[in-house]
Amino acid sequence: MGTEILPDERALRHGRRARALAQMHADDLDILVLGRQANARYVAGAQQLWVAGTRPFGPVATLVRDTGAVHLLSTWDEGIPEDIPHDNLYGLAWNPLTTIEVLRRIDGASTARRVGTDAMSPTFAQLLPQAFPQAELVDGEPAMSAARRIKTPEEILALRRALAVAQTGLAASVAALAPGVSEQSLIGILLEAMAAGGISTPASQDSAWVTSRAHPWQRAGAQRRVGAGDLVAFSAGILGEGYIGEVGRTWPADGEADAGVHALYRRWDVLWDRLVEACRPGAVAADLLTAYELAGEALPPMPVARGLGMGFDAPVVSPLLRQTAEAERLEPGMVLSVTSYVWEPGVGAVFGRDAVLITTDGAEVLTDAPHWPH
CATH class of the missing domain: 3.90.230.10 (Creatinase/methionine aminopeptidase superfamily)
Incomplete structure (x- = not known):
């Protein structure tokens, strides 16, 4: 058995991402900021650590509706799908302001009107408006739940x-x-x-x-x-x-x-x-x-x-x-x-x-x- 870390199959991840993007259109969400491991893998197709316990919210994956681009938290390229370029990866940072700066530079972040997140913490509730200055922050979990309930x-x-x-x-x-x-x-x-x-x-x-x-x-x-x-x-x-x-x-x-x-x-x-x-x-x-x-x-x-x-x-x-x-x-x-x-x-x-x-x-x-x- 090989030990190489591989992304999810192309048809599997593209079918899921299409459902997520369609639901973003239906819910009028310009950007989705995802912290839950299952949601992140659903849109990215990259293997995530299996985390069964409770932990604070953090932006693991970001999906942009207009471009379909995925930006992903990852400290290495192994197992990352070819449709997520290296420039769209960002490393783990102890300082949340560093992560906010990464989100702020995403194409479309400065003009987004509605940004959904699948969870929230007091810290990111204060900081996310710096990354999306024109946006209303809304609950994005209903969109992900609606996308995931029907299987491809x-x-x-x-x-x-x-x-x-x-x-x-x-x-x-x-x-x-x-x-x-x-x-x-x-x-x-x-x-x-x-x-x-x-x-x-x-x-x-x-x-x-x-x-x-x-x-x-x-x-x-x-x-x-x-x-x-x-x-x-x-x-x-x-x-x-x-x-x-x-x-x-x-x-x-x-x-x-x-x-x-x-x-x-x-x-x-x-x-x-x-x-x-x-x-x-x-x-x-x-x-x-x-x-x-x-x-x-x-x-x-x-x-x-x-x-x-x-x-x-x-x-x-x-x-x-x-x-x-x-x-x-x-x-x-x-x-x-x-x-x-x-x-x-x-x-x-x-x-x-x-x-x-x-x-x-x-x-x-x-x-x-x-x-x-x-």
């Missing part, structure tokens, strides 16, 4: 590649499942298999757990070791080419189960069918919450569905944000990560997570990892 064909291919690696890790971990094995061992096997598949950046590290028979949303206990008759949930997630691929499944510890487990899986089947039915173009996103209610299952505390892409894309469908979900419509080109979860006291839980592409005439499930043959 090349993005869907990238998601398929990421999902394939995640499913490889899942299969390896399931193959090692047996009474007595620890959750940590299962997680290690899963991560090792995904790294062998070419991706060493997990989207999450807590990827296997014994479901509780006493509480619907808790682990089985502190020992973190699989026992006979346990239902074990797996959640494999990776970050590949900037895209998150994730898949979830639940398997009995010893491959066999009693009537109670079979009945729980049949309930899961009913719920999953309802969820897929809700994934149709033009549907209200809240229909995914209604699917749980129609199946007679309790809504989970985690989101039932969320946009899958470079991190969390719109929409986020959660019982805690029902009013927001009522206002969202599903559109062709959206890819959702859909969570299905049922629980029975004394038995445990069956958890599933699948990627679903909204098409013009329904839904296509992109994940094909096998379920326990119940």
Whole structure:
């Protein structure tokens, strides 16, 4: 395997940039100043450091509507697309005034009327008007969110590649499942298999757990070791080419189960069918919450569905944000990560997570990892 850092494929990055520029036209934004890593990679096509924690806002990438030019924070040329010239790169500076001077020299900065940013800090709220003296500073995240919610064909291919690696890790971990094995061992096997598949950046590290028979949303206990008759949930997630691929499944510890487990899986089947039915173009996103209610299952505390892409894309469908979900419509080109979860006291839980592409005439499930043959 080579170690060369390469930019995203030309068709992938140009398709995304075209969507961002179109949304800038729609929102009347002359310039977008982006600090969030996923947004920066979306418009630039250059690999960004995976930063999972909170950090202050800083201009990482700037997109100019009239010229389509991208200006990018980078201390080297390796991995930078050929359509971003060296003169459009600027280094990391401890003094924010140095960065402001870089932005001020961008063609169009002095005449821009509306400049959007995807985040803000008190310092840059004071300094950015120096770079864009004629501009009104507005929230640019809605434009990026609108652009990212619909995936280009090349993005869907990238998601398929990421999902394939995640499913490889899942299969390896399931193959090692047996009474007595620890959750940590299962997680290690899963991560090792995904790294062998070419991706060493997990989207999450807590990827296997014994479901509780006493509480619907808790682990089985502190020992973190699989026992006979346990239902074990797996959640494999990776970050590949900037895209998150994730898949979830639940398997009995010893491959066999009693009537109670079979009945729980049949309930899961009913719920999953309802969820897929809700994934149709033009549907209200809240229909995914209604699917749980129609199946007679309790809504989970985690989101039932969320946009899958470079991190969390719109929409986020959660019982805690029902009013927001009522206002969202599903559109062709959206890819959702859909969570299905049922629980029975004394038995445990069956958890599933699948990627679903909204098409013009329904839904296509992109994940094909096998379920326990119940």
